Amino acid sequence: MTSRPPLANCGLSAGKKARLHRILYKHGLGNGTALFLPYDQGLEHGPRDFFADPTAADPRYIVRLAIEGGFNGIAIQIGLAEKFSWDFAGEVPLILKLNGKTDIPADYRALSPLHASVEDAVRLGADAVGYTLYVGSPAQDADFAQFRTVRQDAHRFGMPLIVWAYPRGEAVEHKGGKDTFYAVHYAARVASELGADVVKVNFPHPEKNTGVPDAYRAKFSSQDAIDQVVQAANRTMVLVSGGSLASDEAMIEKAEESMSAGATGLIFGRNVWQRDHDESLRFVDRLREILAKYPTP
């Protein structure tokens, strides 16, 4: 069913394999799947994202949630990592997000600037780094050039590289928008072609097909679409993202389809912490039940 390759077949160096083994087998369910907690929304959208549950504005609360919820890692920006990672060092893996931007300017020529280095991640004891690549943006020249330095440093330091592969920019909008099967499928492949060890994608919407290339006009089920996304990524492991807060049932269904398609795991932020503490953990439990069904030996 699942086409997920075991870690030993992913073409990884010793250092990357060691760190991913820690994430996938020494944390969370320890069965080769992953559940990540991203917490970069304070930069990407601003602190208004914390209005839903003001305690979520405090990184210590998020860290506690990650530990209680049995997450395999927490993804944060350098500022929070510098000030808070000491507290939970070794208890839950740190994924240092290396770039990011505010959403104040428009996204026509989206580019996410680097504000931290792989060496920062090594220094802080992180087990992976994250990079946002805006696939299809007219600024792809600058993005690819910037990404090259990150990939080369990640190789040099044996640090797993997780790419947030986001279709973005005016050309993407003209071709159906960022959530189409076309856009997500292409984004997953681009991350893989450029050297991601893990790629984070949003769940594709094959039913949105206005403006997409002809090949994507056919009828695809959502399971078909996510299957192909995972296959396009091949030896690059796939994480499926929750995106903005949605109905739990919809989320759970997508999670199930993703894991069934061979994704390695899920990365859910706002869906988790934009509710009260106990609700959060209950939702996390449902996600863990799904992951438990898809172990990789």
Add this chain to the structure above:
Amino acid sequence: MTSRPPLANCGLSAGKKARLHRILYKHGLGNGTALFLPYDQGLEHGPRDFFADPTAADPRYIVRLAIEGGFNGIAIQIGLAEKFSWDFAGEVPLILKLNGKTDIPADYRALSPLHASVEDAVRLGADAVGYTLYVGSPAQDADFAQFRTVRQDAHRFGMPLIVWAYPRGEAVEHKGGKDTFYAVHYAARVASELGADVVKVNFPHPEKNTGVPDAYRAKFSSQDAIDQVVQAANRTMVLVSGGSLASDEAMIEKAEESMSAGATGLIFGRNVWQRDHDESLRFVDRLREILAKYPTP
């Protein structure tokens, strides 16, 4: 008939000669010709190119095809090279493609950003590097500057440099488009003037002459055109590309004309793997029959 220079007369350093000798005489037919399998379409066009034969989405399938088909090399991007080249290391030469882009934004000011270095290629044991130069693009300043660093590194490491010389951009469109004899002829020469060891061109269409400079308005046969393209490249070896999937007979005829003109080889991707496995190998056999007729001692 053929004006192809032997390797010893191509003005190559010891390292470049060693690596090209390996490609041309230790793989494929071993007669100084080359058949390359390019597999960068997942980045350049997106994974929709694999819909024709979904097994082609898997790099392992392509590598197997390259080995079974007796190819002289496989051209891939850094991400796939990092994760898959170990598997076939030494069995079929790796050509690391150093730049590339998605086709999502428009091509008015086309530029293909670097996402890997010649040193990456050395580290992976590649036998050549590939660079896409968009000849005639308004972004030629940035392109030439970027290319200079690649050429200098390729010299420093004795690594053969294959230039995908593609006429592109709004000015090219105004002067007849990217397939004219004018555009292809000029592109081959530019690659040679800037320091390519090998140049990949699309087959020229002398019959398309609307908008081209007067000198190209005369009647040229397609053999005349490819002859002149090879001569313009001089000591830079020429590879002729298959382009998008076309009729086999048309492809075979162009292949024959190219080799007769003194081209060193062919680089066929979609025409090979956008069909089923056995069909692919049958088509490859026909290409190899042509190459067998044009040995260089």
Add this chain to the structure above:
Amino acid sequence: MTSRPPLANCGLSAGKKARLHRILYKHGLGNGTALFLPYDQGLEHGPRDFFADPTAADPRYIVRLAIEGGFNGIAIQIGLAEKFSWDFAGEVPLILKLNGKTDIPADYRALSPLHASVEDAVRLGADAVGYTLYVGSPAQDADFAQFRTVRQDAHRFGMPLIVWAYPRGEAVEHKGGKDTFYAVHYAARVASELGADVVKVNFPHPEKNTGVPDAYRAKFSSQDAIDQVVQAANRTMVLVSGGSLASDEAMIEKAEESMSAGATGLIFGRNVWQRDHDESLRFVDRLREILAKYPTP
């Protein structure tokens, strides 16, 4: 009559003096004058320039012509230098052209991007480097910045720096065009002010004075004009260019006026090789007769 300064009075470092001495006294007539063969048209205009005499597409033919014709140097781009300069190393001085562009995009904001370095020239045993400066182009900030790195490297390595000083761009067009006395006069001075050791100019046309500043509306003979151009350049030696193929008599007359004005030499490309071999050498003989009349001790 002539205002040409001897080499010892040109403010040159030991390395620049050694290399210019070689060019001016160990090659050609050996009398302190120079006749250069430029062969960068394959890049600047494309290979259609070779349709007049197809043998001229082959760099070996051009090198042979330079040796037979007793030229003081041959100016080529890096690609041809890498592949062909070994063949004639030391027999005729190499002038490595460091920048260049295609003529496919329009020239409104002309800029000639660097594709080689002074260190490349040193490595190849060149005796000078060439740089095209588009005087008056709106892109002059990028041009001057790029030129500064070349000038500094040329100083560091003792390498003579020849500037192709070409008025170009939309502002030049609005002020009379690139061939006016105004434009050529200004270009020669700019090269001298920015650090050229030698400047290559096109012959000025004082009769073209529509749009030029008032000071250039007066009646100037062509001898007056070229005299002033050479004086404006001062200790920067002047080479006068043949430009596109013109009548022999017109060329010879301009050559005579140039040398009489104190130019150090001539740089003739298409006028030489866009005709058959014996015709080329006959025309060169006429140029050499002129140079012989203007020795510098």
Add this chain to the structure above:
Amino acid sequence: MTSRPPLANCGLSAGKKARLHRILYKHGLGNGTALFLPYDQGLEHGPRDFFADPTAADPRYIVRLAIEGGFNGIAIQIGLAEKFSWDFAGEVPLILKLNGKTDIPADYRALSPLHASVEDAVRLGADAVGYTLYVGSPAQDADFAQFRTVRQDAHRFGMPLIVWAYPRGEAVEHKGGKDTFYAVHYAARVASELGADVVKVNFPHPEKNTGVPDAYRAKFSSQDAIDQVVQAANRTMVLVSGGSLASDEAMIEKAEESMSAGATGLIFGRNVWQRDHDESLRFVDRLREILAKYPTP
């Protein structure tokens, strides 16, 4: 019988695997064994080694011998590589020896200084580098420090690292000399512990046991000894050296024992070329017969 690991199980990076695959499967017998021709004696002992067959003073003769004899590689110093490797580039793999010394000063504190870099090897298209480590020398601090830079560069460039592991220096002499089982056994392990991909050892002499540590005083057959040497090296492949010219039968017997023990190959210099051309090839044929019996799939 043999404990030789296949290439895929040697813990190699893609680049090292690609280059070793070429050496072991694209040259010589192509069965995973190797026969190397070392030609550094002109530096190590001086040109008097060529008095036995003066034609051997000419590197071109040695290269021809390597090609005719079907060797898997030729090991030479940088000076000969610079001047001769172009001639045979790609026909027989180049192993660039990075250090070496004359035998004029005494060996009490032996150290072999670096005179070339891994980058030189990359540039020349070499498929491996060689480093002489004088195991047990009082100068081992300088030696290890020097070796570290080589190992790191070899990793950086994916270049296989062959260590000539030679027990040497006054302390070795006091403990039984350089040929004892003790010394060779220890040397093989040191190379493996410090990061050699391949180790070249001299055949151990367990019967020489004066002065060796007690553990080596027991009775060991020569097969026992070489078995243990190969096991000590583990995933580091072993080459056994011929040393100075000895009787053919003795050499053949040692070669047989070495391959039976799991060595990957043989490295024979003076035993090959210190005789006349046809004798050399006849001796090589006998070595190849042995290698043919020990393929690694």
Add this chain to the structure above:
Amino acid sequence: MTSRPPLANCGLSAGKKARLHRILYKHGLGNGTALFLPYDQGLEHGPRDFFADPTAADPRYIVRLAIEGGFNGIAIQIGLAEKFSWDFAGEVPLILKLNGKTDIPADYRALSPLHASVEDAVRLGADAVGYTLYVGSPAQDADFAQFRTVRQDAHRFGMPLIVWAYPRGEAVEHKGGKDTFYAVHYAARVASELGADVVKVNFPHPEKNTGVPDAYRAKFSSQDAIDQVVQAANRTMVLVSGGSLASDEAMIEKAEESMSAGATGLIFGRNVWQRDHDESLRFVDRLREILAKYPTP
């Protein structure tokens, strides 16, 4: 008779070939031979060497002698090059000597420290650099390491590298001294193995054989000895040195034997300028007569 390879067969890069072509074909007899004037004795022995002819203390006098005598180059240290090379720039090739020492301390562990760089030589317009390698010195570790940087820079800049290969140090003294056939033979080979383009040796004395290795105890004529020295150097060109002032007839005879053996030229300093001006030129004429008999096409 002569085994001297033509320049095109010496394995040289374009830059090295260009500069050596200039030295060998554009200066002196222009027939591929060379006569060099070394003038580093003021550093190596001190100014007492000028007592024989006090005018020789003035570098301008030596330069004039080099020009009048038709030398192919003058070898000086950086200080004199900085202050005097401008005067003769381009008239006679400059060979910049990069290392040197005083003879005040004893030579037991001889090492000649670098005091200038290849880049200095490029800047001054030199056509070659010189390096003294003390073959067999106990300081060979430091010497080889130092030499490596020079060789790599010489490669990088295309600058011919002339090695003064001098057997020296206590071990050499114990094995017969610096003038034996053994020592000179070995020194020539070491220079060649380490990457010299040209090697300067003293004439070997096969009759001095006390203490030399057995192989050198046989009877060798002086012609045999110099023949073998030239063969040992192979594609590294050989210059034979005059050494300290000796009888003209002895010098002439050695010069003749050297050229007959295939040496490329002679390097005579004290024998030339430790006599009065006209005598110097008369002696030079006799040397030129010999060189004239051994052209290389």
